[in-house]
Amino acid sequence: MKYLAIAFSGPSDSGKTSLIVKVSNQLQKKYEIAIVKHDPSDKATFDQEGKDSWKFAQTGAEVLVVSETRTTFFSQRRKDLDEIIRTIGEFDLLMVEGLKTLPLPRISIFRNKIDESYFKYSNAIAIDDSINVNDYNIPEDITVLDLNDTDAIIDWVIKNAKKVK
Template identity: 60%
Template sequence: MNKRLAVAFTGPSNSGKTTLILKVARKLIYEHKKEVAIIKHDPGDKARFDVEGKDSYKFSDTGAEVIVTSPTRTTYFSHRQKELDEMIRLFDKFDILLVEGLKNLPLPRIAVFRNSLDTDYFPYMDALAIDESIDSDAYDIPKNVSMLDLNDPEDVISWILKNSKEV
């Protein structure tokens, strides 16, 4: 079994987390030939997986744990908050797990910012992905934090491959 690695991305809304994760995931899959799994935290409970009236919605609406399978995908609906190890078990095989959000998880964390930095994130980040909209010299960034180029997914991937946690 290959090593399975996990890393988390954190940052405020509209900082570019999802865009960065998409770029990184595509490069890992198509260029690095890795199996990638993604977990997205939805703290506002805004994600909608189906439409009222459809069977999968009706099943999910009962409160049951539901898996919907089709020729092209399998979707898992759960009404319970899962711990990281439970979520990892849902993914049969992957090389790299990318997690968006979930600040409390014990994973190496890349903080993503544009325009300004929020120093509240400093204690929780292992790397900082920013673009030219931020003058990093204007902030007292902890010395142990790696600086990454938000617009260079390959830079982020090389950090992930060196610093991710084995899960």
């Protein structure tokens, strides 16, 4: 597995982040994982207000903070998927939270109710037992996954992730 990508979408508080964390924690044991999160309200900040790296970011420059164990990069420019992939460098699996129009295989996550407007972007949906699938007209080409069965979701991810590099 090398240079594969998959996306996760869903309404706020549906469990996207929790699912990505579970999948990442499990796959991290064998693979290099990268995660991209969409910030639709443009509220992400770099470091804490008043710190040097925060001050640098306020200039609008591209800022990298380098230590012995990590490099933190905060870009002031929007990047397309190819630029993101080049920036990340080496990875086995890239997981994208949000950005539902990116042309990637996608699992949409729902609790309590399904927003059918996501169907046009989804290859699978992950739901819990708060949803009765019989209440919805789920297209036949969309796989229904149990949100609480991380192993089954990982199997689907590995089988369906798209080669991106």
